[in-house]
Amino acid sequence: MTDEQRKLEKLRRQLELQHKKLRHIFSIGRESVAILGSQKPEQLDAILQVIADETAELLDSEVASILLIDPKTDLMTIRAAAGISEDVIRKTKIKVGERISGWVAKHKKGLLVLDIEKNPFFVKRNQEKYYTKSLISAPIKINHTVFGVINVNNKHSRRSFEADDLDLLQALADHTALIIRNFDLYKELQELYMKTVQALTEAIDVKDHYTKKHSENVTEYASAIAREMGLSHKKREIVINAAKLHDIGKIGVHDYILTKTGKLTPEEWGEMKSHSLKGVKILEPLTFLSDVVEVIKHHHEHYDGSGYPDGQKGDEISVEAKIMSVADAYDAMTTKRAYAAAMTKEKAIEDLKRQSGKQFDPAVVRAFLKVLKRSKDNNL
Amino acid sequence: MTDEQRKLEKLRRQLELQHKKLRHIFSIGRESVAILGSQKPEQLDAILQVIADETAELLDSEVASILLIDPKTDLMTIRAAAGISEDVIRKTKIKVGERISGWVAKHKKGLLVLDIEKNPFFVKRNQEKYYTKSLISAPIKINHTVFGVINVNNKHSRRSFEADDLDLLQALADHTALIIRNFDLYKELQELYMKTVQALTEAIDVKDHYTKKHSENVTEYASAIAREMGLSHKKREIVINAAKLHDIGKIGVHDYILTKTGKLTPEEWGEMKSHSLKGVKILEPLTFLSDVVEVIKHHHEHYDGSGYPDGQKGDEISVEAKIMSVADAYDAMTTKRAYAAAMTKEKAIEDLKRQSGKQFDPAVVRAFLKVLKRSKDNNL
Secondary structure, eight states, rough: OOHHHHHHHHHHHHHHHHHHHHHHHHHHHHHHHHHHHOOHHHHHHHEEEHHHHHHHTTEEEEEEEEEEETTTEEEEEEEEEESSSSHHHHHHOEEEEEEEHHHHHHHHHOOSSSSSGGOOTTOOOOTTTOOOOOOEEEEEEEEEEEEEEEEEEEEEOOOOOOHHHHHHHHHHHHHHHHHHHHHHHHHHHHHHHHHHHHHHHHHHHHHHHHHHHHHHHHHHHHHHHHTTTTTOOOHHHHHHHHHHTGGGGGGSSSHHHHTTTSOOOOOHHHHHHHHHHHHHHHHTGGGGHHHHHHHHHHTOOOOOSSSSOOOOGGGOOOOHHOOOOOHHHHHHSSSOOOOOOOOOOHHHHHHHHHTTTTTOOHHHHHHHHOOOOHHHHOOO | OHHHHHHHHHHHHHHHHHHHHHHHHHHHHHHHHHHHHSHHHHHHHHHHHHHHHHHHTTEEEEEEEEEEETTHHHHTEEEEEEEHHHEEEEEEOOOTTTTHOOOOOOHHEEESSSOOOOOTOOOTTTOOOOOOOOOOEEEETTTTEEEEEEEEEEEEEEEOOHHHHHHHHHHHHHHHHHHHHHHHHHHHHHHHOOOOOOOOHHHHHOOOHHHHHHHHHHHHHHHHHHHHHHHHHHHHHHHHHHHHTTGGGGGGSHHHTTTTTTTOOOOOOOHTTTHOOOOOOOHOOOOHHHHHHHHTTTTTTOOTOOSSSOOOGGGGHHHHHHHHHHHHHHHHHHHOOOOOOOOOHHHHHHHHHHBTTTOOOHHHHHHHHHHHHHHHTTTT
């Protein structure tokens, strides 16, 4: 082989390596975006696993690990790894500030260690192979927020890592940070949806403890009817939130009307009926509840068109609103109220049957009767 | 030059090019994560500009553009570009489904066009130089959600783009999609915070229109005092939200007590005083309001320790709560209420002065007097 052939050969190998790097970078990006679907917590683990595997490949190394910090305890655990035993993954707990990963997390700076045994943060454990002396570690961070670190060691070539390798690792860590932030924001948003509904039900409760208990019962009945009728997961969610909040407009109805034992005057009855539109007014700013608001608006429509506020009839009324209507009426009948004693279940069921096709959609009544029969058979 | 020298030269150039690609990928990642700080809308534009510039460099091209879709109109506009005049950037509006960018957005697939003039979607415009025939375009998407497209054309070498180039562009588009999703989620979260507060103030309003108007006045006064006292932006935000929601617990106080014209019995007074803790109960699920909840809890503490619910005194009471207390009292005094006619401003100011050091913190009273004097001087 001539000198030039050798040089040529070397360049070809380098070029091939660079190509490989680019391909891995592409596939990390592509796979992680592809997995980033409905953003369930399991999916973050799947993406981190792809990143750990590809990082090891990309840096021609045997071992790569992604450690994330639990902000409550400041402890880092391994969330994904390549080339590390399940046992070590499970046992590893590193405090921010301690050992190499902890140093990187604390100082928010990448680290290239040439001789690991000379590093003061290195803790040798018997079960690990440190056949190379060199490792790199990069913080996963956005600005001053550190989510964790990525570590790579045991280079296949048994050479030391170089500054270029650390640059590459930092690029992968930045990508990882973006993905984690995405999951965090998404999770926060989902939690806020739930908590907002919870705060609103608390507002119902401080106004009128009876209404909150009623809302809980209606939620149970409506949810069971929705399942019995085979509604989609999404529609069942709408029914559940609508049930929890259907009477929120009663915050705007005078206490003496809500608790009056005698017959309501036409004016009082008008105010009572205003609660569905008052509920709409309260919830309107919350666009994530817009489907729920529609159901609340129409939970007092009647199948024959005699209800309020819009006098909708038959299939003009959404199935969710028709379910609410039956569940609401049944709980009202079977519970003691200011103006009436509680009816027996049997009598309330008679009433539902009598109103089927008039106040209520027959299909919904049928589904509810099945639900009630099943819970009776099960002594519930 | 020998044959082998020529090959060597060629490989060196290719290697240099690959290195350059990697460096650009690193810097896109690094810069975009660095900019992704407080996530104001302007910052998205800054990141997109970095991506457009680096993309043009990376693909050795004169022109790169990032078009984003407005989901309301289905129109794409150029949000960042390299090598395109401001005029074209401003005027370009492309409907999803139309022209090349529209095709890519609609079909959610990258496109490598070898001869642009033969492409049925190509629309030639006089002001543009299409000296190369080839362009590439990649969708910016996560799963089925398309945010926009990245286009690159006018390769400096005047050669055609290749499949590899499109792969690289897609990787950049994936990175861009992650960043946009981040901004979207963040924006949604911020909006939900605001809307949740808005829904809760609507709940106050349907219960008691007077209380909502009162809350608006208190917000105005408290915000002015906070500014006068030089509170930080964050603390002023807390004061504003606390003022909007400080009486939300009145939802849980009987109407006849809120509107009673005579003196309250001790029992009624007890219920009236319960409103600050009832407010806490409603807002407790909303962790983003935890600082606000603290202020609401203590907005009826007195500087001398004679207030409720905890009888805090002096600097045990937060400055935000002390501000609320003064603003709340002043609006109560100067507004007509069920149990009392409105006081004149002068008389209310006398009262504030008299209670300074007793009910109120003297520093807060001084700040408010300055605010009131200034608005009087300005005839407000």
